[in-house]
Amino acid sequence: MEKVATNENPHYFVPTPVPWPFILLIGITLTIFGFGHWLEGYVTVIPWKLLVIVGPVIFFSIVFRWFWGVVHESERGAYNRQVDMTYRMGMGWFIFSEVCFFGAFFGALFYTHVLSIPWLGGEGAKFFTGSVLWPDFTPVWPSNGPGAVGGEFEAMAPWGLAAINTVLLVTSSFTLTWAHHALKDSSRAKCIAFMILTVALGLVFLSLQAYEYHEAYTIQNLTLHSGVYGSTFFMLTGFHGLHVTIGTIMLIVITCRLFAGHFTPERHFGFEGVAWYWHFVDVVWILLFTFVYIL
Amino acid sequence: MAEQTIHGEALEHGPQADHGHGPPKGIMRWISTTNHKDLGTLYLVFSCLMFIIGGIFSLVVRAELMEPGLQFLDPSTYNEFMTMHALVMIFGAIMPGFVGLANWMVPMEVGASDLALPRVNNWGFWLLPFAFVLLFSGFFMPGGAPQFGWTMYPPMVLQMGAAFPFMIFAVHLMGISSITGAINVAVTILNMRAPGMTLMKMPIFAWSWLITAYLLIVTMPVLAGAVTMLLTDKYFGTSFFDATGGGDPILYEHVFWFFGHPEVYIMILPAFGIISTIIPTFARKPLFGYESMVYALACIGFLSMIVWAHHMFADGLPLPAELFFMFSTMLISVPTGVKIFNWVATMWRGSMTYETPMLFSIAFVVLFSIGGFSGLMMAMAPVDFQYHNTYFIVAHFHYVLVPGAAFSIIAAVYYWLPKWTGVMYNEKLGKLHFWLSLVFINVIFFPQHFLGLAGMIRRTADYPVQFADWNMVSSIGAFAFFASQFIFFYILIRCLWFRKGMVKATDRVWDGAYGLEWVVPSPAPYHSFHEPPGEYVDAESPWVLDVDHGPMAARG
Ligand SMILES: [Cu+2]
Numbered sequence: 001m002e003k004v005a006t007n008e009n010p011h012y013f014v015p016t017p018v019p020w021p022f023i024l025l026i027g028i029t030l031t032i033f034g035f036g037h038w039l040e041g042y043v044t045v046i047p048w049k050l051l052v053i054v055g056p057v058i059f060f061s062i063v064f065r066w067f068w069g070v071v072h073e074s075e076r077g078a079y080n081r082q083v084d085m086t087y088r089m090g091m092g093w094f095i096f097s098e099v100c101f102f103g104a105f106f107g108a109l110f111y112t113h114v115l116s117i118p119w120l121g122g123e124g125a126k127f128f129t130g131s132v133l134w135p136d137f138t139p140v141w142p143s144n145g146p147g148a149v150g151g152e153f154e155a156m157a158p159w160g161l162a163a164i165n166t167v168l169l170v171t172s173s174f175t176l177t178w179a180h181h182a183l184k185d186s187s188r189a190k191c192i193a194f195m196i197l198t199v200a201l202g203l204v205f206l207s208l209q210a211y212e213y214h215e216a217y218t219i220q221n222l223t224l225h226s227g228v229y230g231s232t233f234f235m236l237t238g239f240h241g242l243h244v245t246i247g248t249i250m251l252i253v254i255t256c257r258l259f260a261g262h263f264t265p266e267r268h269f270g271f272e273g274v275a276w277y278w279h280f281v282d283v284v285w286i287l288l289f290t291f292v293y294i295l
Numbered sequence: 296m297a298e299q300t301i302h303g304e305a306l307e308h309g310p311q312a313d314h315g316h317g318p319p320k321g322i323m324r325w326i327s328t329t330n331h332k333d334l335g336t337l338y339l340v341f342s343c344l345m346f347i348i349g350g351i352f353s354l355v356v357r358a359e360l361m362e363p364g365l366q367f368l369d370p371s372t373y374n375e376f377m378t379m380h381a382l383v384m385i386f387g388a389i390m391p392g393f394v395g396l397a398n399w400m401v402p403m404e405v406g407a408s409d410l411a412l413p414r415v416n417n418w419g420f421w422l423l424p425f426a427f428v429l430l431f432s433g434f435f436m437p438g439g440a441p442q443f444g445w446t447m448y449p450p451m452v453l454q455m456g457a458a459f460p461f462m463i464f465a466v467h468l469m470g471i472s473s474i475t476g477a478i479n480v481a482v483t484i485l486n487m488r489a490p491g492m493t494l495m496k497m498p499i500f501a502w503s504w505l506i507t508a509y510l511l512i513v514t515m516p517v518l519a520g521a522v523t524m525l526l527t528d529k530y531f532g533t534s535f536f537d538a539t540g541g542g543d544p545i546l547y548e549h550v551f552w553f554f555g556h557p558e559v560y561i562m563i564l565p566a567f568g569i570i571s572t573i574i575p576t577f578a579r580k581p582l583f584g585y586e587s588m589v590y591a592l593a594c595i596g597f598l599s600m601i602v603w604a605h606h607m608f609a610d611g612l613p614l615p616a617e618l619f620f621m622f623s624t625m626l627i628s629v630p631t632g633v634k635i636f637n638w639v640a641t642m643w644r645g646s647m648t649y650e651t652p653m654l655f656s657i658a659f660v661v662l663f664s665i666g667g668f669s670g671l672m673m674a675m676a677p678v679d680f681q682y683h684n685t686y687f688i689v690a691h692f693h694y695v696l697v698p699g700a701a702f703s704i705i706a707a708v709y710y711w712l713p714k715w716t717g718v719m720y721n722e723k724l725g726k727l728h729f730w731l732s733l734v735f736i737n738v739i740f741f742p743q744h745f746l747g748l749a750g751m752i753r754r755t756a757d758y759p760v761q762f763a764d765w766n767m768v769s770s771i772g773a774f775a776f777f778a779s780q781f782i783f784f785y786i787l788i789r790c791l792w793f794r795k796g797m798v799k800a801t802d803r804v805w806d807g808a809y810g811l812e813w814v815v816p817s818p819a820p821y822h823s824f825h826e827p828p829g830e831y832v833d834a835e836s837p838w839v840l841d842v843d844h845g846p847m848a849a850r851g
Binding site for chain 1: 319323324326327328329407408409411412413414415417418421422425428429457459460461464468474477478479481482485486487512513514515516517519520521523524527530531532533534535537538539540541542543545546549550553613822824826
C-alpha cells in the first residue's frame with residue numbers, strides 16, 4: 001500500500017461526518033411549516049410568516065456552505081477518478097429524474113389536450129357526457145373547459161416573445177459549448193467571455209418570460225385560473241422558468257469559479273455538470289415551445 | 296471543507312487507520328454520519344419503528360372491524376387510521392427497510408468502501424423523520440390527518456382539512472429521499488464494483504436494487520408532479536382535476552398509478568433479490584438460472600411501467616385501453632413465473648437446511664405466489680369489475696406486501712444479523728417467531744379473500760352482519776401477529792445490546808454463503824474495504840466464490 005497523493009489515487013474517497021444535511025432539513029421543514037400554514041390561513045401563536053423567511057435563509061446558507069466545501073475539496077485534489085465518475089453518473093441520473101418530473105406535466109397536457117377536452121365535448125363513447133352534461137360546450141384547444149373557468153382569455157401566440165426566447169435559449173446552448181471548448185483549449189479569457197454571454201442570454205430569457213407573464217395577466221386575461229389551458233401553460237413554463245433560474249445561478253457560480261482560477265483543461269466536471277443541466281433546460285424549452293405554444 | 300482531512304489518504308495508513316477515524320460520539324455521530332453502515336442502521340431502526348407505529352394503526356383498524364357497527368371510532372377517524380397505516384407502512388416501513396438493507400449490503404457485496412455519495416446518503420435518511428413529523432402533524436390539526444386513502448384521489452382529497460399541504464410536502468420529501476437513495480445505490484453499483492466484477496457476475500441482490508433504483512428515479516418525480524398538481528388545484532386555482540375547467544379527476548389516477556404500479560415493484564424487487572440470495576445459501580447450490588433471473592428482473596422493471604391502468608378498470612376507460620392494460624398486466628406473470636421456477640429449481644435436490652432466514656424465504660415463495668395468483672385474477676378486466684374495491688383487493692396486496700416484502704426484510708435481517716452484530720441470534724426463538732408469523736398472517740388475510748368475494752367493501756368502518764365471522768377471525772389474527780413480532784424485537788435487542796453469553800458468529804456465518812460480504816470479519820468493520828478487493832473476484836461467477844476453499848483462501 002504505497003502512499004499516493006495525486007488525483008489518480010486508486011483508492012476510495014470517504015468524506016468525514018458533516019452536519020449540513022441535517023441543518024438543511026431544519027431549514028426545509030421550517031419553510032414547509034410556514035408555507036403550509038400560510039396556505040391554510042391558519043392563525044396560531046407561532047409566527048408562521050416569519051418561518052417563511054427564516055427557513056429559506058437557513059436553506060440557502062447551508063446549500064452555499066455545502067457546495068463551498070465540495071468545491072474546495074475538489075480544488076485541493078481530494079477527488080480521484082472514481083469520484084469524478086461518481087459525480088458524472090450522479091448528475092446524469094439527477095437530470096433524468098428531472099426529465100421525469102416534467103414528464104408528469106407534459107402527460108397532463110397531452111391527456112387534457114387530446115382526451116379529456118374532446119370527451120367533455122361528447123367525442124366517441126362519451127356522447128352523453130357532451131350532450132347531457134355540457135350541451136353548449138365546443139371542444140377546441142386552447143380551452144378553459146365547459147365551465148369557462150377564469151373567463152374569456154387570449155391564448156399565447158407562439159411567434160412572438162416565445163419564438164425570440166427559443167432563439168435566445170438555443171443560442172445560449174451554443175455559447176456555452178464554445179465556452180467549454182475554450183476551457184479545453186486553455187483560453188480562459190475567451191471561456192469567461194462566452195460564459196458571461198451565456199448568463200446574459202439566460203437573464204434576457206427570464207426577463208422576457210416575466211414580461212410575457214405580465215402581458216398574460218394584464219392584457220390577455222390568461223391566468224393560472226384559466227381552466228386547463230392556463231393550468232398547463234403556467235405550470236409547465238413556470239417550472240421551466242424555475243429551472244432556468246437555477247441554471248443561471250449555477251452558470252454565474254461557474255463564471256466566478258473561472259475568475260478564481262478553478263478548473264483545468266482536463267478536469268472540470270463542475271463546469272460540465274452545469275452545462276449538462278443547461279442543455280437539459282434548453283431541450284425542455286424546445287419541447288415546451290412545440291407542445292405548449294405551437295400545437 | 297477546509298478543515299476536512301482527505302480520508303482517502305488516511306485510509307492508507309494501514310488496517311488500524313479506521314480506529315483513529317472512528318465516528319464522533321453521542322447523538323452527533325448519528326446526525327452527521329456519512330458511513331453506509333451507520334446510515335443503514337438508522338434506516339433499519341427507523342423502518343422498525345414505523346412497522347410498530349403502522350402496526351398499531353392497523354390494530355386500531357382491526358379493532359373497529361372486529362364486530363359490525365361502530366365501537367371505537369367515528370368513520371372519519373377510522374379513515375385517518377386506515378390512510379395513515381398505508382402511508383406509514385409503504386413510505387416509512389417497507390421502502391426505508393429496503394434502502395437500509397441496500398445501504399448495509401450493496402457496498403459490501405460489490406466490494407466498495409461506502410456508497411458513492413455518502414453525504415447525500417445522510418440527507419436521504421434524515422429527510423424521512425422530518426417528512427413523517429410533517430405527516431403526523433396532521434393528527435393535531437383541524438380536520439385531522441389524511442383520511443382518503445394513500446392514493447389521495449381528487450376531488451375527495453381536496454376537501455381535506457389543514458393537514459393537506461403538510462401531507463403533500465411530506466410526500467415530496469419522501470420522494471426526494473427515495474430519489475437520493477436510488478441515485479446513490481445506482482451509482483455505487485455502476486461505478487464502484489470491485490475490479491473484475493462485471494455486471495453479470497454481480498450478486499443478485501445488487502442487481503435487484505439496480506432495477507429498483509431505476510424505477511424509483513423514473514416514478515418518484517412523477518408522484519411529485521401528481522401531488523404538486525393537487526396542491527395547485529386546491530390553493531392556486533388550477534383545473535387539472537376539475538371537469539368544469541376542462542381537466543379530469545381520472546387524469547390524477549393515470550399520473551398517480553404511473554408512479555403507483557412501479558411502486559409495488561419497488562417494494563418487491565429487492566425482496567426478490569434477498570430471496571435469490573438466501574435460497575442458494577441454504578440449499579447449498581448456486582442460484583439456478585442466474586442470467587434468466589437478471590433478465591426477469593429487467594423485464595418486470597420494464598413491464599411495470601406499462602400496466603398502470605389496471606388499477607382503473609372500473610373507471611370506464613376506452614375499451615382498447617382496458618384490453619391493452621389487461622394483457623400487459625397478465626404478461627408480468629411470465630417473468631415472475633421464471634423467478635418462482637428458478638427458486639424452486641434452486642432448492643431441487645439441494646442439501647437443504649431450515650434456518651430461520653430460509654424458513655421465511657420458503658414462506659415467501661409460497662405466500663407471494665398466492666398473492667401473485669390473486670393478482671392474475673384481478674388482471675382480467677371483466678373479472679376485476681366484480682372484485683373492484685372489495686376486500687379481495689385488500690387480501691391480494693397484503694399477501695404480496697406482508698408475507699412478500701415484509702417477510703423478505705425479516706429474512707434478510709436474520710440472514711445478515713450475525714454479520715452486522717457479530718453474534719448468532721437464538722435459532723429456537725427465530726423459528727418460533729417464524730411459525731407464529733406464518734400461521735397468523737394467514738389467519739389475518741386468507742379470510743379476507745372470502746369477505747371480498749362475498750362483496751364486502753374496503754375502506755369502510757362498518758359492514759353488514761353477514762361478514763361478522765370472518766372479520767372476527769381476521770382481527771384475532773392481526774392481534775396475534777402483532778404480538779408474535781415481540782419475539783423478533785427481543786431477538787434484535789439481544790443481538791444489538793445484550794450479547795453476553797451469545798455464540799460468536801464466524802466470518803462466513805452460513806456454510807453455504809458466497810459473496811464478498813462474508814470475506815470481511817463479523818461484526819463487519821466500520822470501513823469494509825480499504826482497497827478494492829479485486830483479487831477476490833476472479834472466479835467465474837460470484838456464486839462460485841468459496842471463502843474457505845476458493846481462490847481467495849488460496850491467497851491467504
Ligand atoms: Cu398495479
